[in-house]
Amino acid sequence: MAAASPNLRIALRFLTSRKRAMAMSLTCITLGVGLFVITRATTSGFEGLFIRTMLGTNGAIRIEEKTQDVVGVMQADTGGPQSSNFKISNLEDRKFIHGIEEPELLMAAVRHFQNVTGVAAVLTGSRRVRNSFNEENGQVFGVELDDFLQVSDLGSQIVAGSLQSFRETPMGLLVGQVMANRLKLSPGDTVLIDADDGAVRFRVSAIYETGVNEIDRQRVYLHLAEARSLLRRPTGASLLQINLRDKDRAPADAFFISRTLGYSAISWQQRERSWLEVFRALKLSTLLTVMLFSLIAGIAMFNTLAMIAMEKTREIAILRSMGYTRRDIAAIFLWQASLVLAVGSGLGCLLGVGGTWAIATLPVRIRGIFATDTFIVAWSGWHYVEAVVMAAIMVMLASLLPARRAARLEPGDVIRGSAQ
Amino acid sequence: MPPAPDPLALRCENLHRYLGGGEGRVHVLRGVSFAARRGEVCAIVGPSGCGKSTLLYQLGLLDRPDDGQIWINGEQMSGADDGLRTAARSRHVGFVFQFHFLLLEFTALENVMLPMRKLGRLAPAAMEARATELLTAVGLGDKVRRAAAHLSGGEQQRVAVARALANEPSAILADEPTGNLDAKNSDLVFELLTSLARRNGQAVVMVTHNPEMAARCDAVRPMRDGQFIP
Known part of the structure; x- marks a missing residue:
């Protein structure tokens, strides 16, 4: 703390002076981050299990048909001096021979x-x-x-x-x-x-x-x-079933196998497109839901900082009279947002870990497109990164306006009592 | 050998300032010229609304003139951008207002250290030593760690005086510094402010309604309707 910048010190004190509002903002950010992580972990968990099941039963690539060009190349008559010299290539017009x-x-x-x-x-x-x-x-x-x-x-x-x-x-x-x-x-x-x-x-x-x-x-x-x-x-x-080291490269490998060997190779992404689209839609809808949590966190932060900006106009003016620049004042408010964001994100990640772990122990028997007796969750560091980035964007956007408002205060106006 | 400092800590010429807009627009300062000498305490007196405080804020670069020039330590400031004006306030000007305007979340020591931390001229230990010395000088040596919120009105204003002196400014601008204090504390704050400033060779410009206090200053400049009167 001895080496902390004056702006950080002031931000800390301003924050602790409004304990209740700050606790509310902190709670909202914690819940926003935690619920984001839990939601991502559960939706990704089921999608991952589905993909593992599909790869484990039907392979990464399947070859079931031989392709044969029906009209591969059609060349024009080049006999006479007046004739044109052109050709038509139609690689899409193919016949498929099963097996x-x-x-x-x-x-x-x-x-x-x-x-x-x-x-x-x-x-x-x-x-x-x-x-x-x-x-x-x-x-x-x-x-x-x-x-x-x-x-x-x-x-x-x-x-x-x-x-x-x-x-x-x-x-x-x-x-x-x-x-x-x-x-x-x-x-x-x-x-x-x-x-x-x-x-x-x-x-x-x-x-x-x-x-x-x-x-x-x-x-x-x-x-x-x-x-x-x-x-x-x-x-x-009837078919060849193929396994790959890097499953995500299946479309490219299928394309090259088809082009090279003259057989129609289908990747798992193409084969399971319908289900993958369902999971994508599900992921999108849950993402929108969890973005709402982050939005609420942002609004709570905005509310708190806006209150501080209104209540502390005289303090801001006096800081400006002492030589604190507009940038310093904005920094004080952004520091407050950053501090709450950092603590809220940390607590939110802990909530995410705990919540994901608790959900993973929930008994749920699912059969149909995969088999599981417990809730499936995916443990990925990226979920935490995404949640924190999302919260950071919301909180920082929400804090810009109060920070800007505070920085634009004219100290003379405030001290004269004519501000606002 | 460094050049001798300008004997005038601050100076203004032909300052004009309008406040408000439309039909309510008022010509508050009407071509005011003024100079404050180092080591001298000058009182600006006059009826309410005559432009005393407006002039003080102009001199302290808290407000911009509509016309006229201001120099602080010989440096032309009236056309300077916000960054230069803010830096000049940090280095050359200390303020004491009618209300102490301390940051109540901080201790007395921390309040005095705030301008020093911003200026960054001293190491943290030296800042603390100087702040303690200033607080001792204003009679609060035993309350340096006390939260500003837990000090009496007189003590808070003494902290404000110590804070104004923290960066060894060329000029101290005081806007009715004793206006909110009882007679005993008014006397104490006035004595502290003027004696410390005189000892350090700082100019003090004090706006006051108190004729006794004005009479104890080195110079008195009466104002009326936005102008100094003879």
Whole structure:
């Protein structure tokens, strides 16, 4: 305190002279920052879980179709001396051929992309799955387990049985939690999957749960060789699922894979666009709500500083008579705002940490687009930075007017008693 | 060898000042010229509304003239910008008003140190020593750490005198400094102000309604209708 500037000293004293108003401003800023952090943590938490779930089930990029130019280039007749020399390129006019003809070759090519960490061929087909209790529409996923584990979170989605059992059982099957419940299946049980010429019996090696209702109800994983036999597809694959080191680069990687390999590669951002838009809209609406908190904090600050500016006109005039400049007077008010902002932001961040932690322990069971039994929150330092920046903008904007008003006071007018 | 200081701490020539607007516009100062010598105490007297305080604020650069010139320590100030005028107030002028205008959130010591902190000429320890010395000189050596709000009216005005002297200004401008005090305290404050200023070679310009006090000054300048009268 010994080395503090005179303006800071005066700001501190002015602040402490209006304890109640200052406590109100401090409370508003604390709540503004704290609620901002908590809201961002909860909305980002669910969005993050959704993205992790989608990446863990369907991968960062999928290749399902081959592209073929229908009208690639059309060149004009250049025979005669009068003819023009032009050509039309129409790369958008393409034909899509479903499926992958040479999955091994394509996988080898995809592995050359720097950001790719895994690629797996998947053979899919719709088949009825039944047992003595019930029957369900199933989506057969024929996979090479080790390849598929590199492009999904299947390893961590097992809720009963084991992947080792699946690995060791040629006729093994992985079934989703919802289908297992409907067919009353446990590891070790058998089910029949319809084939073109009858039905094939498989043994449940494990039950998985992704939290995505559609997947958990329909998808059954088989060994690729058994899927080929069941679906009568001795070669090729339905799709390639790709995992990336940097998931955010998926659109760029998908673009380059498409351009380079002649297959249509779809990034997770493109595939899940609808849900991501929902989360974006949700984030926007909550952002508007929390901005209101910051606005209230700003108004409280304005109110307090405006009161101080009105009450302290004589003190301001006397400071000006002693040689304090207009800038000093403005600085005194901005210091007051900064001090309240600093303390309020610190307390708000603590409130944010405590509130986020408390909310994370709240039990809430959600299934459908992801699976969770507790409130999901995202811990990110950026939420705190955003909250403090938002509060700083509001508080500083709110303090500019009182600061300017105080700085513009003419000391002679005030002392003469003709101010205001 | 530094040049000898100007014997005139402040001076003005042909000052004009209008206050108010429209039909209520009043010509408060009508071509006033005045000079204050170092070590001399000058009283400006006259009826209320004759322009005494307005002149004092003009001389102290708290207000701008509509016409005329002001010099402080030989430096032309009437056309100077706000920054230069504020700096000149800090270095060369000390004010004592009818109401003490102390910052009540601060102690007596801190109030006296406020102008010193702004000027920044002394180290913090030296500022504190000088403020203590000034407060002791005005008889408040035992109350330096007391909050200004907890001092009596006379004591508060004595702190205001100490504060006015803090930066060793060339001129002290006092606007009815004893107007709000009882006879005993009026006497005490007047004595302190004039004796300290004379001892330090500072000019004191005092606006007062009190004829006894005016009579004790080195010079008396009566004013009427915005002008000095012979």
